[in-house]
Amino acid sequence: MIKAITGTKDILPSDISKWYFLENLIKKIFSKFNYKEIRTPIFENTSLFARGIGEATDIVSKEMYTFLDRSGESLTLRPELTASVVRALIEHSLEKKQSLNKLFYIGPMFRQERPQAGRYRQFHQFGAESIGSNDPLLDAEMIIMAFDILAQLGLKNLEVKINSLGVPSEREDYKNVLREYLKSHLSNLSEESKKRFETNVLRIFDSKDERDIEIMKHAPLLINYLKDESLSHFETVKSTLKKANVNFSVDSSLVRGLDYYTHTTFEIVSKSVGSQSALCGGGRYNGLVKELGGSDLPGVGFAAGMERILLACENENVLSIPEDKIDLYIITLDKTKSELSYNIAISLRRKNLTVELDYLLRSVKAQMREANKLNAKYVLFVGGEELKNNEVVLKNMLNSEQENISLNEIEKLIKKIGE
């Protein structure tokens, strides 16, 4: 048997309504904030992600699905979408058509990691990018939108964490301070963190190793090395969130693994899922557009994992999806009349009714059971004595009332079902 690739999942018809529900909510909230959807290709030139996300990041160095196409070009299935959106913006000069572009997206992403709860190799993200302004109100807007979507789903066990990474020069200065502090503790750090000391010293804050955590507790904090401009940016984000009633905590260890972040970073975690608890994350990326060959435009954005969100919804039992139902099930009494049933079904469907009928030549009892299973509001009996008078029988499945209707009065039937 050929099976789905490791880490990929089929979304079956029995699950699709919760995806529709989530997608519709996302589109609704983004449109209230006047964000427009953008759809970019599933694959891009490998160099886009290498430059955009950062060569040294885990995503680029060991998680991307990269392959050569038939002409020998290196392509990569998108592992995230910020780089693609920025590429599209530059390629189509969107910033020249309007100085602030507010964009959102929904779609599959690909990363070759070991699957576990809330983590797949093909997974779905939605997210937003706002490119063209350094206004901290937009940083806050990202967090508010993400929070509103999660809150409107009914999720409760949420924690909003924010931090500021300042600008690159501040961060470089701080890294030196941090390295100075860590020098004396170097031998006590975990093996992983010893490597990070060289490659990306900030990431030591992310460590779950007890020894590392103890050492980092007393480490100098980046926030104390930010200059006035960065601090006031961060203050505005915080006060804006407070006014919008979004509870948050400042988490100085929130460093995040993508190279492009500046100033605000944030994450919303849920206690209702497994260890992959970050439902969404994002931040400001003021250097990215220029890095990818565009003009020097500031930007801010976030992405959210849809599988994780649905998992949290399931665990908190908050989604109330109405059960599927159909307007009418047509039951054919005489098998010789199935063509008539079929024709009635077609014409009623064209009148905007949801209609089903039997294709398996089953007994009347079996057809009734099927109608019941499909939650049919009405059932129509076609055949027998009534048909000799050019009539069909309409049955209301809720109160079991039946009435004869002439085939010449189909409009009456539509009206009745539509009520």
Next chain:
RNA sequence: GUGACCAUAGCUCAGUUUGGUUAGAGCAUCUGGUUGUGGCCCAGAAGGUCAUGGGUUCAAGUCCCAUUGGUCACCCCA
């Protein structure tokens, strides 16, 4: 990439500890329960190479090894 645990019907699981007839249940599916009428109920049917391959044994779903797949955690991230 590292580690732990798991694999029996479409689904959820008994049976494996202590090897011994024809591998079971519930749900789901299908067919009936008197002419042409659902849900509840009742009866019956169908559905399994016990993940795959090898080994031990008179005998393997059960013990051993390998492989494959899955789950969870590390790592990383959404």
